[in-house]
Amino acid sequence: MSLIVAWGLTKQFGEFTAVDGIDFEVNRGEVFGFLGPNGAGKSSTMRMIGCVSAPTGGALRVMGMDPAREGTRIRSRLGVVPQQDNLDEELSVAENLYVYGRYFDLPRSVLRPRIAELLEFVQLSERADDHVEPLSGGMKRRLTIARALISEPEVLLLDEPTTGLDPQARHVVWERLWTLKRRGVTQVLTTHYMDEAEQLCDRLVVMDRGEIVAEGSPRQLIERYSTREVVELRAHDQTTALADQLRRLPAQSDGDGAHRLYERAEELPDRVLLYTDHGERVVSQLGEVKPESVLVRRSTLEDVFLHLTGRSLVD
Known part of the structure; x- marks a missing residue:
């Protein structure tokens, strides 16, 4: 079953076309990637999938729903890891998860064990009571991923998940995302890192100047074009x-x-x-x-x- 389907999806900002009539499908349980340089249209596409930016043209269905009419329902079933961490640095690590969980009306009895489980998953249990501000970039990124998982989403959207991280921190994040894949969590990510796309993606599309110029698995693309x-x-x-x-x-x-x-x-x-x-x-x-x-x-x-x-x- 395709959880996300786009036909002729287009996004324009005035006379500038950021996404130019692209078609793609994301299947349940797979890791699907948008690969391309800055300005290729990756983030604009992710914002449309995440129901925070309306398409200019074409059609988009997310979990069978139309973002234009059912954006609130779609967002309640998505986990989003934005390109820039937007954690509340004045709160503790655990408090960030708690406050975010309350946005989804999760009861305290559900949140307490879930927060403990997620902090263990992202290897931050020992920092639960620490404030966010002094954490390393890799720790903040892992906390942002944990926050996105607090509502047990059906689809996890990750926009440039490891940009700015050192190699060790990147590999820790990759390991956590691989674990989610083995658990069957559908993931959609954007990246401009070649090794990241090869490591994580089951399938991907290569975008350039708002268009899809190739699609397939990493191995298929290499065999086809190189x-x-x-x-x-x-x-x-x-x-x-x-x-x-x-x-x-x-x-x-x-x-x-x-x-x-x-x-x-x-x-x-x-x-x-x-x-x-x-x-x-x-x-x-x-x-x-x-x-x-x-x-x-x-x-x-x-x-x-x-x-x-x-x-x-x-x-």
Whole structure:
């Protein structure tokens, strides 16, 4: 069953189109991602799903309901982790959960054990009585996730859940989200981190300039739009000369005839990327090409995005 369905979903701000007629479905129990750079339309889409911003055009159904008419009912069944933590820093950790739970009219007898369970889940039990203000960024993010779960929502919306966190804190958040996935909680997240999308998402769409340019599982997208491996040749300020050398390499022959060493090349400011299914073979046949360093790695979602849009997500 699809919990969220959009057809031709559009969001405009004056003459600017933030979301341009996109179609997507989110199935029960899956982790669905919107991947793209800042300004791609991810957050605008999430705000429409969360019933805090009305669509300009198209159709949207969330748990079978129309946000334009049944926004209050939808919001009561959603958990939302906003891009910026908006905790009450003058209250304690436990008080933040308690006050939020009362917004949902949860009785005290339900809230007390649930708060204890959620604080244990996000590894904050020992900080229950501490004020929020001195907590680390990772702790605040985990508390925001716990707060979103206080009403036991059917769908959890996470807008850039680990932006600004150090690598250790990011992995702790990922672990908690994986646990929720195993429990069957449907999650919809936005991110511009390639590794985050690969780690968490069952399916995702790649957005750019308000449009969906690709969709599928991380593995499907890599297989469809990239090669198995990538050879990174670093040359710093000699990248153009290196690219010229690579273009002059002779074709190689095998039983099927002559062919190029690689399928395609991308020239970046400090390196050249060669896309191939046989990275080590390419390296062994570079001949007179002498880069400063060579790395053979597997293709990632960043390679997919580079191929689809012509620029890296970090630009």
